[in-house]
Amino acid sequence: MTKRLIDVVVAGSGLVVLMPLCGVIAVAVRLDSPGPVLYRARRAGRDGQPFRMYKFRTMHVDRATHGALITRHGDQRVTRVGRVLRRTKLDEVPQLWNVFRGDMSLVGPRPEDPHYVTLYSAEQRRVLSVRPGMTSLASVRFRNEERILIGEDWERAYVGTVMPAKLAFDLDYVERQSLCLDARVLWETARSLICPW
Numbered sequence: 137m138t139k140r141l142i143d144v145v146v147a148g149s150g151l152v153v154l155m156p157l158c159g160v161i162a163v164a165v166r167l168d169s170p171g172p173v174l175y176r177a178r179r180a181g182r183d184g185q186p187f188r189m190y191k192f193r194t195m196h197v198d199r200a201t202h203g204a205l206i207t208r209h210g211d212q213r214v215t216r217v218g219r220v221l222r223r224t225k226l227d228e229v230p231q232l233w234n235v236f237r238g239d240m241s242l243v244g245p246r247p248e249d250p251h252y253v254t255l256y257s258a259e260q261r262r263v264l265s266v267r268p269g270m271t272s273l274a275s276v277r278f279r280n281e282e283r284i285l286i287g288e289d290w291e292r293a294y295v296g297t298v299m300p301a302k303l304a305f306d307l308d309y310v311e312r313q314s315l316c317l318d319a320r321v322l323w324e325t326a327r328s329l330i331c332p333w
Contacts, residue, residue: 139315143242147235154229161192162228168217170213171197176229179247182267187239189247190230194218211282243318245300245306248299255295256293256303263306266313271325274305279328294333 162173175193178186195213214222221227234240240247247268253261278284279299285294309317 139241140238140316141320142315142318143235143238144232146242149230149235150232154232157226161229162322163190164217165193165215165221169196169215171180178250179268180250180253180264181239181247182264184253184261184264185248188248189239190233192221192227192230194221194227228270241267241269243271243309243321245304245309246272246275251284252295255299260300260303260307262310263303266310271307271321272309272310273321273324274302276303276321276324276328277305291307 137232164172172193175191175195176188177191179189181187194215195218196215218227235242245263246265253264256263278301281298284298309321315325
């Protein structure tokens with residue numbers, strides 16, 4: 137209950153404080169390419185229940201529904217503004233609304249596309265026992281994931297190497313979750329955004 141209270145207070149406050157920034161980003165997204173400001177991604181939530189995760193749109197509308205389910209290195213579907221938003225993680229600010237609603241938490245395993253969840257082993261599915269998060273140690277460690285997904289075999293690299301490595305971090309989180317660990321993850325996330333090198 138304490139974790140949920142923190143989620144509601146921080147997400148609610150963040151939505152209010154960041155509203156002017158969200159307005160600027162929304163205008164930039166619309167001026168850069170035609171289409172909606174927000175993208176609603178279908179993701180697997182707690183207990184595998186699907187939900188819509190909100191992000192600022194970073195892809196051309198006519199290309200977003202075609203091709204890969206995840207973004208690889210040099211993905212031509214990404215817009216100019218989208219590249220900046222992805223690099224700074226500002227595209228994920230609308231997920232504060234998901235946290236406020238209870239679909240997500242500030243910290244927890246990053247929500248995955250249901251297609252890839254079907255590939256989880258029974259052990260890996262334990263990450264679905266908690267609310268997915270806006271950030272996690274896995275997302276910090278694999279902050280530049282797209283750079284790994286290069287060449288024709290990028291999806292094989294994701295399924296065979298990246299996804300299991302990320303799930304190992306997430307399973308460890310599920311086992312050791314605490315408010316202290318959440319604070320550490322939030323600190324690591326902030327540090328990675330301020331000092332990306």
